[in-house]
Amino acid sequence: MxxxxxxxxxxxxxxxxxxxxxxxxxxxxxxxxxxxxxxxxxxxxxxxxxxxxxxxxxxxxxxxxxxxxxxxxxxxGQGRLFLKPDDAAYADFLFWWHWGNASLLPALARAHSARLSGLDAAHPSRTIAETRESNSLRILEDRLRENTWLAGEEFTAADLMAVFSLTTLRYFIRYSLGEYPSILEYLERINGRKAYRDAMRESDPGMQLVLGPEPPASDEEK
Ligand SMILES: N[C@@H](CCC(=O)N[C@@H](CS)C(=O)NCC(=O)O)C(=O)O
CATH class of the missing domain: 3.40.30.10 (Glutaredoxin)
Structure with missing residues (x-):
């Protein structure tokens, strides 16, 4: 097989x-x-x-x-999409590769849970979660203002890891990217990749891609 x-x-x-x-x-x-x-x-x-x-x-x-x-x-894949230790961008690559699933997605999910659970806006568990959420999007915005891809000039596995949380996840965790123009431009670059569009067609035929500032209107909640 x-x-x-x-x-x-x-x-x-x-x-x-x-x-x-x-x-x-x-x-x-x-x-x-x-x-x-x-x-x-x-x-x-x-x-x-x-x-x-x-x-x-x-x-x-x-x-x-x-x-x-x-x-x-x-x-x-002969290790493609993973930068090697002798690459000048190696440390950046490692940070962003791990950040997508170890920090970004948990921050979005935790803030969403805090809001769903009805916690008061001033409750420390909610303020900590929402601070991490906005901080995650802010550092991403800052990074993408200066760089084409997360590791720098080269598209890598770090991009592959981060994009779900900025796109399809918003069917379930509906948050706006309206305040983040560099993230939105990045999502346009992602959509410019034929491999991305082909993969989305294969994995979720007919699904509307979530690439704009506002999340889709949907009844789905996670
Ligand atoms: N850290 C895991 C998280 C996987 C995860 O939570 N997947 C979700 C889909 S986005 C899932 O399977 N949800 C359905 C379920 O928990 O039954 C990974 O990156 O693989």
Missing amino acids: GLLIHHLRKSQSERIVWLCHELSIPHDTKLYDRVSLAAPAEYKALHPLGTAPIIQDGPVTLAESGACIEYIAHKH
Whole structure:
């Protein structure tokens, strides 16, 4: 069996389909619908973590975005999209590569949960969460004002990791990017990549891409 991407619709596993398009890596994609926002039982049975993405490659079954991206890029893509230690932008690359899933997404999710839970706007748990959320978007805006891609001049896995939180995630966590012109220009550059558009068509056929300042009107909540 070759590389199989189990894609939960409108989820982080879109990153894996996008990676394969960027690197022209042959793959199959199996699509799953959410059940009350969660992954269906069939999906959860694939791996103890039970969250998207999950990939299979011969005897290997792997979950967790970072692990799946590193595995595919190094095993099937000659390490492309990962800068090497002798690259001048190596430290920047490492920071932004980890930041996307270790800081940005948790900051957005935590602030969203604090608001959903009805916590008073002045409650420390909410103010801390919302400060991290706005700080995350602010440092991203500052970075992209001066740089084409997150690591600098070169599109890398760091971009691949960050974009979901700025786009499809906004079907569930509806926040505005209206105050962040450099992030919006960056999303235009992302949409200029054929691999991105092809991957989105493959992973979520018919889905409206979320690239503008305002999130889609939707009933979905996470
Ligand atoms: N840190 C994990 C998070 C994965 C995750 O939370 N995926 C969401 C989709 S965006 C999911 O599977 N949600 C459905 C569920 O939890 O049942 C990763 O990056 O792979």
